[in-house]
Amino acid sequence: MSQVFRAPSISDIFAGAASSAPTFVDPCIGYIPGTSPSSENNACGAPTGATAIPVGGTQATNSTQANAIVSGAQYAGYSLKPEYGKSFDFGFVYDPHWLAGFSTSVDLWRIYLNNTITNIQAQTAANVCFSDPSSIYCSLIHRYSNGQLSTILTPTVNLGRLDTSGVDFGFRYRFPHFDVMGVNPGNFGIQFDSTYISKYNDAPAPGISSVAVIHNAGIxxxxxGNFARWRALGTLNWDRGPWNAMWRMRYIGHIGVPIQDFGTGAFTEFHFGAYVYNDFSIGYEIAPINTKLQVGVNNAFNKQPPIFTQNVVINANTDVNTYDVIGRYYWANATVKF
Known part of the structure; x- marks a missing residue:
């Protein structure tokens, strides 16, 4: 067990403002001053600038997006604090004497953080304020006099509690040297590493039952971001004299992407299958001049990224941080040691 601690970065605090247009369902539709519960006032009424709401209450708009401003904490006047928590790890490494060149490891882990540092989502800020009129997030909401949402600030904040756990598994094996009909085929080795995420839960407002815990594992x-439950990396290595080669397989498990029904505000999870990328490389070492040459191809079979449908909560049609968006690409490098 160990203590974990992270202070906010300069960008967390001082990042400038930028416009955003996230999907949004206003919890204040139908709000009527003096008739609706007074607890909703800080999210829907005069404190937000809504001083002339029509008799029939705040009306729905044709837009399914909010005018949001993403920024560091300072821009919104938010005092950012460090996040802190604990991590628990238990694992072992096994090197069997009866199989030379082989080793395997298993690690079980759990991490929880309080005051997690992240940009708050427009929907989360509105929902939390609607349920808890004393929330500091109420100051982020700005409305026109008729009650329609004008702008909602989404700065970097300390957002609730994060709880995640999983297991890492891996093995390595260096094959014993062998000859094939008197010919030396070289040396072979394999390596495999994987991670399984059993849970990744974020509680934006612990203790407020109306603000749901977000279960991100597999989503x-x-x-x-992308928390596919399974990720793995497998590598087959070969070398013979100055030559070497590698075949690497990158595995990303299947995920769900939530799609929102703007009529009801409910989410439906659309599923996308697992991905496997294949990378190949070959190299040659020129020992007299301390130089190693490598050429290779990544995503050799030109696998294209998944295309997400419109109106998803990510405001994008794929995940550029996880999948190869440019398809197959070739590379070469030279390493010289002095």
Missing amino acids: YTSQF
Whole structure:
């Protein structure tokens, strides 16, 4: 067990403002001053600038997006604090004497953080304020006099609690040297590493039952990223004299992407299958001049990224941080040691 601690970075605090247009369902539709519960006032009424709401209440708009401003904490006047928590790890490494060149490892882990540092989502800020009128997020909401949403600030904040756990597994094996009909085929080795995420839960407002815990394991969202439950990396290595080669396989497990029904505000999870990328490389070492040459191809079979449907919570049609968006590409490098 160990203590974990992270202070906010310069960009977390001082990043400038930028416009955004996230999907949004206003919890204040139908709000009527003096008739609706007074607890909704800080999210829907005069404190936000809504001083002339029509008799029939705040009306729905044709837009399914909010005018949001993403920024560091300072821009929104938010005082950012360090995040802190604990991590628990238990694992072992096994090197069997009866199989030379082989080793395997298993690690079980759990991490929880309080005051997690992240950009708050427009929907989260509105929902939390609507449920908790004393929330500091109420100051982020700005409305026109008729109650329609004008702007919502989405700065970097300390957002609730994060709880994640999983297991890492890997093995390595260096094959014993052998000859094939008197010919030396070289040396071979394999390596495999994988991670399984059993949970990745974010509680934006712990203790407020109306603000749901977000279960991110196996899900992709713009706020938290891609948390495919399974990820793995397998490598086959070969070398013989100055020559070497590698075949690498990158595995990304299947994910769900939430799609929102703007009529009801409910989410439906669309599923996208697992991905495997194949990379190949070959190299040659020129020992007299301390130089190594490498050429290779990544995503050799030109696998294209998944295309997400419109109106998803990520405001994008794929995940550029996880998948290869340019398809197959070739590379070469030279390493010289002095």
